[in-house]
Amino acid sequence: MPLDPQIEGLIETFRKMRGKPVQEMTPEEARFAGWSWKYLMGEPEDVAQVTYHFVPGPSADLPARIYRPESAGDTAAPALIYFHGGGFVLGNIEICDPFCRALANRSGCVVISINYQKAPEHKFPIALEDCYAALKWCFEHADEIGVDSSRIAIGGGSAGGGLAAALALLVRDRAEMDVVFQMLIYPMIDDTNVAPASETLPDTYIWSRANNLFGWTSYLGRAPGGEGVSPYAAAFRASDLTGLPPALIVVGELDLFVDENIEYARRLIGAGIPTELQVYPGAYHGFINIAPEADVSQQCIAACTQALKKALHQ
Numbered sequence: 001m002p003l004d005p006q007i008e009g010l011i012e013t014f015r016k017m018r019g020k021p022v023q024e025m026t027p028e029e030a031r032f033a034g035w036s037w038k039y040l041m042g043e044p045e046d047v048a049q050v051t052y053h054f055v056p057g058p059s060a061d062l063p064a065r066i067y068r069p070e071s072a073g074d075t076a077a078p079a080l081i082y083f084h085g086g087g088f089v090l091g092n093i094e095i096c097d098p099f100c101r102a103l104a105n106r107s108g109c110v111v112i113s114i115n116y117q118k119a120p121e122h123k124f125p126i127a128l129e130d131c132y133a134a135l136k137w138c139f140e141h142a143d144e145i146g147v148d149s150s151r152i153a154i155g156g157g158s159a160g161g162g163l164a165a166a167l168a169l170l171v172r173d174r175a176e177m178d179v180v181f182q183m184l185i186y187p188m189i190d191d192t193n194v195a196p197a198s199e200t201l202p203d204t205y206i207w208s209r210a211n212n213l214f215g216w217t218s219y220l221g222r223a224p225g226g227e228g229v230s231p232y233a234a235a236f237r238a239s240d241l242t243g244l245p246p247a248l249i250v251v252g253e254l255d256l257f258v259d260e261n262i263e264y265a266r267r268l269i270g271a272g273i274p275t276e277l278q279v280y281p282g283a284y285h286g287f288i289n290i291a292p293e294a295d296v297s298q299q300c301i302a303a304c305t306q307a308l309k310k311a312l313h314q
Contacts, residue, residue, distance in 0.1 A: 001201075001281075001282070002282060003254065003284070004281065004282030004287075004295075006294040007290070007296065007297075010291050011284070014290055022087065027119075027218070031089070045098070047067045047068065047069055048068055048069055049067075050068075051068070052065055055133065056133065057129070057130045058130070062114055062115055062116060062134055063092075063114075063115040064114050065112075065113045066145060067100050067101055067103075067110065067112075067113070068104065069107075069108055072109070072110055076142070076148040077109060077147060077148060078109045078110070078153070078312035079109055079148070079151070079153070080103065080111050080152075080312075081112050081135050081138055081152065082096065082112065082114070083131055083154075083155070083156030083161075084156065084160045085158030087158070087214065087215030088159045088162075089118055089119050089218045091118075091160075092115050093115045095289065096157065096160075096289065098289075099289060100113050102292075102301055106301070107308040108313065109153075109312055110147055116134075120218040123221040124219050124221070124230070124232075125230075127219070128166055128167065128170065128233070131164075132167060132174075136176070150180075152180065153179060153181035153183060153245075153311060153312060154167055154182055155181075155183030155184065155304075156184070156185065156187070157288070158185070158186055158188050159215065162187045164182055164184055165184055165264070166189075166231070166232045166235045168244050168245060168247075169231060169235060169244070170232055172244055180246075180311055181245050181246055181247070181248075181307070181308070182244070182246070183247075183248050183308065184249045185250050185251075186250065186251045186255050186261065186285055186286070187235075187249065187264075189235045189264055190234055190260040191234040191236075192224065193212055193260075201256065204255065204285065206285045206290065207256055207257075207285040207286065208256070219233065220233060235264070241270075241273060246273060247265070247268055247273060247275045247276070248278070248303070249264065249275065249277050250300050252284050252287050252296075253283060256285060258279065262279065276307060280299070280300055282296065283297075283300075287300075
C-alpha cells in the first residue's frame with residue numbers, strides 16, 4: 001500500500017508544523033498546534049455570501065459560519081450542517097473553511113459549519129448535544145437563513161464525522177426532526193479500535209493509535225474500549241442501524257479508521273440504508289484538508305459534491 005506520491009511529501013511538513021505528538025501535549029498546546037493545518041490548505045475559494053452567527057447551545061453559544069453559494073440565489077436552498085474534526089479535543093470552524101467553501105460552490109448547497117465544545121473540559125455528551133442543538137436551530141430558523149428544512153443533511157470529518165454518525169442515531173431516536181443524508185468523511189466511530197488496520201498498517205501517519213487513544217480518553221473521560229460506552233458516543237457500537245438516513249462514507253486506504261469505516265458501511269447496507277463507500281488508494285487520514293490540491297483529494301471532494309447533489313437536489 002504505497003503512499004500517493006502527490007501527498008507523500010506533505011507528511012513531514014505536517015509533523016514539523018505540529019511539533020511533538022498530540023498525546024504528549026496539553027489540550028491548549030494541541031489546539032494551538034492545530035492551527036498549523038490551516039496553512040496547508042491553500043487559498044480558500046470566494047463564496048457569494050459568508051455570514052457568522054452564534055447558535056444557542058445547552059451550555060454555551062456556539063460559533064457558526066454559513067456559506068451561501070451564488071447558485072443558491074434567494075430561494076430556500078438545501079443545506080449541509082458540517083462538524084469539523086480534531087479528535088474531539090482540537091480544531092475549529094477555521095480549519096475546515098476551504099473545504100466548506102468548495103462544497104458550497106460545487107454542490108449548490110448552503111453549508112453551515114458549527115464549532116462545538118471540546119474535550120476534556122467538555123466530555124461526552126456535551127459535543128453531541130451541541131451538534132443536536134445546532135441542527136435544531138437550523139430547522140427552527142430555516143426561513144431566516146434561507147434553508148429548505150425538508151432538505152437538510154449532516155456531515156463531518158474525523159471526530160466531526162463521528163459526531164455526525166452519532167447525531168443521525170440521536171435524531172432518529174428523539175424523532176423531533178428529520179435529516180435526509182449523512183456525509184461521513186473518515187469518521188472516528190469506534191472507541192475500541194480493534195479493526196485489523198489498527199494492527200496491520202505499518203504507519204497511520206497523520207492520526208496514530210496513540211493519538212486515537214488520547215482523543216477517545218479525553219472525550220469519554222475514561223479509557224476507551226470498555227463496557228457501557230454509548231452508541232451516541234461511538235456510533236460503531238450501535239446494534240440497530242435501521243431508520244437512518246442514506247450515507248456516504250469516504251476514507252483513505254492508509255487511514256487508521258479504514259476497516260471500521262468499511263465495516264460500518266457494510267452494516268448500514270445490511271440494515272437497508274442506501275450507502276456509498278469510497279476508499280482512496282494511497283491516502284492517509286485528513287488528506288482532503290492537508291493536501292486539497294492533490295488528485296485524490298479532488299476526486300474525494302467531487303464524490304462528496306455529487307452525493308450532496310443527488311441527496312439534496314432531487
